[in-house]
Amino acid sequence: MSLVTIQTGVLNGFVRSVGTVVDHASADIWVANSDMVQLELTLPMPASNLGLAQQVPGVARAEPLVMAGGIWRSPDGEINAVRIFGFQPDGQLFNDFNQVAGDVSNLQQPYTVMVDESIVDSLGVEQVNDTATLGSLGLTVVGLTRSSQSITSSPYLFTSIENAKTFSTANLSASLTCRFEADQFLCTNVYQKSPDANPPSSQPTSLAATDPISYVLIRATPGEDLEALKQRLTDTLPGTMALTQAEMARRTRNFWVRRTGVGFILGLGATVGAIVGIVIVGQILYSSVSDHLKEFATLKAMGVSDGVVYGIIIRQALWMGLLGYLPSLALCLGLGAWTFQTQGIMILITPLTAAGVLGLTIFMCVGSAMFAIQKITRVDPAIVFKS
Numbered sequence: 080m081s082l083v084t085i086q087t088g089v090l091n092g093f094v095r096s097v098g099t100v101v102d103h104a105s106a107d108i109w110v111a112n113s114d115m116v117q118l119e120l121t122l123p124m125p126a127s128n129l130g131l132a133q134q135v136p137g138v139a140r141a142e143p144l145v146m147a148g149g150i151w152r153s154p155d156g157e158i159n160a161v162r163i164f165g166f167q168p169d170g171q172l173f174n175d176f177n178q179v180a181g182d183v184s185n186l187q188q189p190y191t192v193m194v195d196e197s198i199v200d201s202l203g204v205e206q207v208n209d210t211a212t213l214g215s216l217g218l219t220v221v222g223l224t225r226s227s228q229s230i231t232s233s234p235y236l237f238t239s240i241e242n243a244k245t246f247s248t249a250n251l252s253a254s255l256t257c258r259f260e261a262d263q264f265l266c267t268n269v270y271q272k273s274p275d276a277n278p279p280s281s282q283p284t285s286l287a288a289t290d291p292i293s294y295v296l297i298r299a300t301p302g303e304d305l306e307a308l309k310q311r312l313t314d315t316l317p318g319t320m321a322l323t324q325a326e327m328a329r330r331t332r333n334f335w336v337r338r339t340g341v342g343f344i345l346g347l348g349a350t351v352g353a354i355v356g357i358v359i360v361g362q363i364l365y366s367s368v369s370d371h372l373k374e375f376a377t378l379k380a381m382g383v384s385d386g387v388v389y390g391i392i393i394r395q396a397l398w399m400g401l402l403g404y405l406p407s408l409a410l411c412l413g414l415g416a417w418t419f420q421t422q423g424i425m426i427l428i429t430p431l432t433a434a435g436v437l438g439l440t441i442f443m444c445v446g447s448a449m450f451a452i453q454k455i456t457r458v459d460p461a462i463v464f465k466s
Contacts, residue, residue, distance in 0.1 A: 084411040086349035086352055087428075092426050094332050094336060098331045099227055103173070105175055107305060108312065110128065111320055113320050117331040117334035124318065125290070126290045128316050131315055131316055132312060135308070137307070141296065143295060144292065147165070148163065150214060151202060154204070160233045161213070162232055162234070162235050164237050168184055178222060181223060189242065190218045190242060191220075192213075194235065195224050195225065198228055216245065240286050389452050396444040404440045408436070
């Protein structure tokens with residue numbers, strides 16, 4: 080049962096993890112490019128859409144969300160691909176973080192980011208105020224969050240709109256170094272940080288109407304019909320689509336579960352675990368019945384009905400399942416807590432999951448008991464009187 084529980088928990092944790100950024104937002108509607116596939120797979124749209132959206136009747140508030148990629152270089156010199164999320168630190172629609180250290184307001188300072196505590200090791204930092212490099216720009220980690228990182232994606236960096244714009248447009252200084260060595264002409268492409276880590280020309284600047292953004296987050300006025308508001312938004316902003324927060328989260332999760340095959344693999348693991356459990360329990364019960372065949376034959380010779388004998392076997396199977404389920408569940412809960420704290424991987428065992436696995440356990444044990452019952456059905460009571 081541990082295998083089934085862990086596989087199901089990993090699938091649940093995976094599904095929740097890939098949509099965690101959407102869950103942290105407080106927007107009623109997400110406006111995206113019409114070609115958007117899922118949260119991290121979309122095309123940009125002009126920031127002028129932000130002002131247009133704000134003028135649509137029924138919109139109480141509109142805020143931009145910018146996504147970009149970058150190359151992180153740790154203080155030790157190791158590089159890592161990262162995903163940048165730029166938002167308004169003083170806004171209301173994308174700042175619902177589970178803060179472990181620091182404060183969201185610190186992101187208003189130039190060249191600052193927040194990261195999830197589960198990925199600090201992979202980024203080569205340890206705590207708030209540690210520094211690193213993104214592209215050719217130096218930065219400071221000013222906050223740590225919890226449960227804000229997807230296990231399928233590159234490390235997330237959360238920062239202000241202005242910082243995200245600067246990070247995404249910063250150019251790496253590259254030099255081509257060539258030399259002769261052992262009668263060979265060797266060239267090495269060297270990417271290094273500029274001598275002036277944050278030159279004046281790269282100072283963060285405000286978002287312009289022509290700048291690209293990824294999403295417009297919308298808060299509707301109280302009592303507004305979201306479906307009607309979605310239609311007005313798409314009519315006003317050509318080339319866009321509007322999704323409620325639940326639709327956005329579902330779209331992202333469906334992409335990872337169905338189009339990447341991850342859900343199939345994890346579901347297959349749980350299915351294989353169930354089959355293995357049925358086989359093992361069946362073998363144990365079959366061996367137990369074989370070892371006590373004379374005792375069962377004695378009961379039948381005494382006139383005990385088949386129903387009573389079958390009930391004994393089924394109760395034995397249920398006790399076996401229950402005594403195996405409880406320690407298995409405790410083990411999985413402990414393992415889930417350990418993996419989340421040390422690896423940032425969520426093994427999500429909800430009450431519904433626990434109840435489902437218990438039901439599956441009972442089904443497996445009763446099903447396995449049927450194999451053992453077949454042997455009792457064919458037993459001849461006369462074997463009691465044989466030497």
